[in-house]
Amino acid sequence: MKTFRCVCNNQLFFGNTVCLACQREAVFCPRCREVTSLVPNDDGTFHCGKESCAAHLQKCHNYVTEFVCNGGIEISDDPEQQQTLCEHCRLTEVIPDLTIEGNRELWARLEDAKRRVLYTIELLNLPIGRTENDVEPKLVFDFEADLDTPVYTGHDNGRIIINIREADDVEREKARVAFREPQRTLVGHFRHELGHYYWDTLIKGQREEEYRALFGDERSPDYDTALAAYYQNGPAADWQGNYISAYATMHPWEDFAETFGTYLDLVSILDTARHRNGRDFRGQDCAKLLAEYQQVGILANELNREMGLKDLVPEVFGPKVAEKICYVHRLVANAGASTKDEKRLTAATA
Ligand SMILES: [Zn+2]
Ligand SMILES: [Zn+2]
Ligand SMILES: [Zn+2]
Ligand SMILES: [Zn+2]
Structure with a gap:
C-alpha cells in the first residue's frame, strides 16, 4: 500500500481517520482513491482535501456511527439517491452481533482487511459484481459467528463467508498450527476466497479448457471426494514442485484460489515496495515481477527472522508454480483491460 499526504503535508496511512500532525480528519476519497x-x-x-480532486463528500455511516470504516461517499445531486454506506461497506451483508462484547473490534479488523484487499483488486481493474452493474455473480461479504451450527469460511456463488473467529488472534493462531500453515491472516483469507470468486467470474463457462490444462480437471474427482481424501491422506510428499501450498493440492479449485491469493500478495507487496500505485501491472513481464517479488521476499524474510517473526513470503516458486502465477497474471491483465475499456465506453456514451 502506498502512503498519502494530508493538506499539512504530513504522511497519511490507508487506515487513518485523523492526521496525527494537524488533527484534521482523514478519509478514503472514492473519487481520487x-x-x-x-x-x-x-x-x-466535506470536501476532499486533495486540491485536484475536491470531491463533495460525506462520511460513511460505518465511519460516523460504527467506527469500523474511514470511507467517504460522494454527495449525490439527487437526495433520494444518496448512499449512506461507502462502496466498500455496501458489499458487506451480514455483520457480527454487536450486542456481544468484543464483536465490534473483530468486525473492525475484518473491514480493515477487506478494504485493503479490495484496494488491490481495484488497482488491477478487476470487475466487481455490484447491484448497480451487470457483472455476475454479485460480490457479497458475510461475517458470521458459530451459533447452533458451525460457520465455515468459504465462497458460494459470489458470497464470501468469513467466520468472525478468524479475526481473533489467538483462535486464528490455533487454527494455523492445527492446519500446519506457514501463515494464516485475515487478508490471506480474503485473497483466497476472492480467488474462488474470480474463478466463477473469469473462468467458469469461458476458459475452462485452458484452466484444466494447467490446474487439472475440477470435475474428477469431484470436490467432496477430493476434500475427504485430503483430510485423510494429506498432501503428496513432493507437492512443492507443482503447487504453491499443501492446501492447493486438495482440488483444482483450491489450487487456483491459492495461486490467485499469492498473486494478490505479490501485487500488493510490490506496490508497497516500489510505490507502484497507478503503474500498470498489465504491461509488465511476469518473470520479472516474480524475480522482483523473490528479491523483496528474501530481504523481508531475513528481516523477520532477525525479529523472530514468521516469513513474509514462505512460498517457493518452481517452474510449474511460476507458470500458474503467470497464468493468473495474464487472466487478470485481460479482465482488467476489458473493465477499463467498458468504463471508457460508458464515459464516452454517458
Ligand atoms: Zn495534517
Ligand atoms: Zn479526492
Ligand atoms: Zn464504509
Ligand atoms: Zn478455498
Whole structure:
C-alpha cells in the first residue's frame, strides 16, 4: 500500500481517520482513491482535501456511527439517491452481533482487511459484481459467528463467508498450527476466497479448457471426494514442485484460489515496495515481477527472522508454480483491460 499526504503535508496511512500532525480528519476519497484530509463545509458535509480532486463528500455511516470504516461517499445531486454506506461497506451483508462484547473490534479488523484487499483488486481493474452493474455473480461479504451450527469460511456463488473467529488472534493462531500453515491472516483469507470468486467470474463457462490444462480437471474427482481424501491422506510428499501450498493440492479449485491469493500478495507487496500505485501491472513481464517479488521476499524474510517473526513470503516458486502465477497474471491483465475499456465506453456514451 502506498502512503498519502494530508493538506499539512504530513504522511497519511490507508487506515487513518485523523492526521496525527494537524488533527484534521482523514478519509478514503472514492473519487481520487486516496486517503486525504477532510475539509469541512458549513452544512456538515466535506470536501476532499486533495486540491485536484475536491470531491463533495460525506462520511460513511460505518465511519460516523460504527467506527469500523474511514470511507467517504460522494454527495449525490439527487437526495433520494444518496448512499449512506461507502462502496466498500455496501458489499458487506451480514455483520457480527454487536450486542456481544468484543464483536465490534473483530468486525473492525475484518473491514480493515477487506478494504485493503479490495484496494488491490481495484488497482488491477478487476470487475466487481455490484447491484448497480451487470457483472455476475454479485460480490457479497458475510461475517458470521458459530451459533447452533458451525460457520465455515468459504465462497458460494459470489458470497464470501468469513467466520468472525478468524479475526481473533489467538483462535486464528490455533487454527494455523492445527492446519500446519506457514501463515494464516485475515487478508490471506480474503485473497483466497476472492480467488474462488474470480474463478466463477473469469473462468467458469469461458476458459475452462485452458484452466484444466494447467490446474487439472475440477470435475474428477469431484470436490467432496477430493476434500475427504485430503483430510485423510494429506498432501503428496513432493507437492512443492507443482503447487504453491499443501492446501492447493486438495482440488483444482483450491489450487487456483491459492495461486490467485499469492498473486494478490505479490501485487500488493510490490506496490508497497516500489510505490507502484497507478503503474500498470498489465504491461509488465511476469518473470520479472516474480524475480522482483523473490528479491523483496528474501530481504523481508531475513528481516523477520532477525525479529523472530514468521516469513513474509514462505512460498517457493518452481517452474510449474511460476507458470500458474503467470497464468493468473495474464487472466487478470485481460479482465482488467476489458473493465477499463467498458468504463471508457460508458464515459464516452454517458
Ligand atoms: Zn495534517
Ligand atoms: Zn479526492
Ligand atoms: Zn464504509
Ligand atoms: Zn478455498
